[in-house]
Amino acid sequence: MTTPTSDDWRRPGPTPEQRRLDLYGGLAVTVLALFSLTLTRSTGAFLLGPPPSGPEQIFWTVAVTLPLVWRRRFPATTTLVIAATFIAAQARSAPETQLSGWALFAAIYTLGAWGPDRRLSRRLRIGVIATMFAWLGVYYAVTVGSIPPDAFERAVGPVPPVLAAMVSGVLVNVLYFGFAYFFGETAWLAAHRQHELAERAEELRRSQAEARGRAVMGERVRIARELHDVVAHHVSVMGVQASACRRVLDRDPDKARTALTAIEQTARTAVDELRRMLGVLRAGEAVPDRVGPPAGVDGIEAVVERARDAGLRATLGVYGDPVPLPESVSQAVYRVVQEAVTNVLRHATGAGVLDVRLRYLAREVEVDVTDDGRPTRPANPDGLGLVGMRERVTTHDGTLEAGPRGGGGWRVRARFPVPAAVPEPA
Structure with missing residues (x-):
């Protein structure tokens, strides 16, 4: 404009x-x-x-x-x-x-x-x-020429009377017309500035409305991403466990009981995470004491354990000297691992091995999740899971690689920079 x-x-x-x-x-x-x-x-x-x-x-x-x-x-x-x-x-x-x-x-x-x-x-x-x-x-x-001779008989100044009268008249008119011009300019400039202020106020109002709209949309995306990360993983695990329970219910009640216990624990974990997420989303409301801190890298072991319960040979390797991570980075690493494992459970056919590796590098932390399964369908780069992982990594200025491996299977690798305030590993 x-x-x-x-x-x-x-x-x-x-x-x-x-x-x-x-x-x-x-x-x-x-x-x-x-x-x-x-x-x-x-x-x-x-x-x-x-x-x-x-x-x-x-x-x-x-x-x-x-x-x-x-x-x-x-x-x-x-x-x-x-x-x-x-x-x-x-x-x-x-x-x-x-x-x-x-x-x-x-x-x-x-x-x-x-x-x-x-x-x-x-x-x-x-x-x-x-x-x-x-x-x-x-x-x-x-x-x-018509001024009478005695018109200035009392004049005593050094300037000739006629010239003094003419100069005085000119000065009065200069002030008269000068003030008229100046005050008109001033009033017009004041109106122009008021118009500009009104336009800027309107632009500010529109920009604030757009910002509010973007904030609402961003909040919706965040809620959708959190719901996907929390619900999809646990529901996928419960689906796998329920399928295993159905297969062994008649011939091996003990394994069926173990699967049901895993389903119960996974459901409780999902409810706890949903309660925590909803508590965070209630802006301005007090969060109940029973809501714990958000999951971070410490919760990756539990994700791998649930993958084992689902029947995968899942391993977790930690390399390098662990350093304390910012809470947001720790949570992002956890969510990437959780989403990657969820995708293995839901979309990888014939997957038997899951390998999760967490590496602490100089100024960076890297997580690498691989499996040996075959995708049930082509990967959708616009799927909510991949989009959510990409957004989390991009938010922290990191990099994300997701795609099939050369020898078969799928790989998800994310690398997050660690702020300088975090001590470097020895």
Whole structure:
């Protein structure tokens, strides 16, 4: 998404409430300007010269101030109308100048603050201000010759009186138009920044919603992976034991009893692990005391023992000097072994040998699970078991190899880096 530049951004039009305020404000300024005209006529202070007739004075006063009613709806048109009528009123020596001057100030300010087209509003303001200074120069050129000789009889400064009056008028107008331009720019920049803050807040809200959605999806994947690791392994073992029990139930009750005992123990282990997993997933709730710590490398022996109970000649070899592993790494190693053994029990036909090896290397720990069976179906790289192992290994920046061996059977090998804080083996 492209973000518009400051000159490309267009400020939205006024709200209905702001339009009502402009209506009331414009009418109020017009009434005050008529009142100011009455006071000026009462004092006889006609600074611009002999005034026109009374109706014409009222006309110019209303023509300069009343367009403020539309100042935020049509800022460019309002500024041009007020500027043109202001010059015309002064050319006609309209006596009311105070409220008329403030109306011109408000028009230039509004064009800077509310002009929808930034470049156009800037050019119009500069054009209006330049026209006003040109009119000031014309006014000085026309009136300087008609100044009476005794107009500055009390002047005592070092600067010539006429020059001092002209410079003073120019300075006042520079401040007048400069503030109108500056305040308009400031108001527009404030509105632009508020718009940017609103956009960023909306983007933040959307990103937070997306993050929450990703978190929910990640939590679902984690729950599915945990359920698969916990349930699939133990149910597979129980299925193998139940099948063995069925075969020997009539001719060898002792073996059948042993198989049933193994099924009972496996079921209890599965329930304990499910209880532990659900306790971890209950965010913010207290986990019961009977829920033990998550299984780690210490539980690999139990997995191998269950494989033996299922009829496999399973062996476990530990190589190297064992070092304490982070809990997450230890659990990931355990889950990889558990899933690999589960796959042997479920998918390997004719498997009789299972070899599990745990190697403690320099800065790494490696687990290697091999069997001599034949897969009942082609391996599915998108299966939940392989995906779960891959995710666990990738989470710890490790590597995973899973595939058939050259001499037959299947191999799963995972290697996990051990953080530097863990002591290296001697």
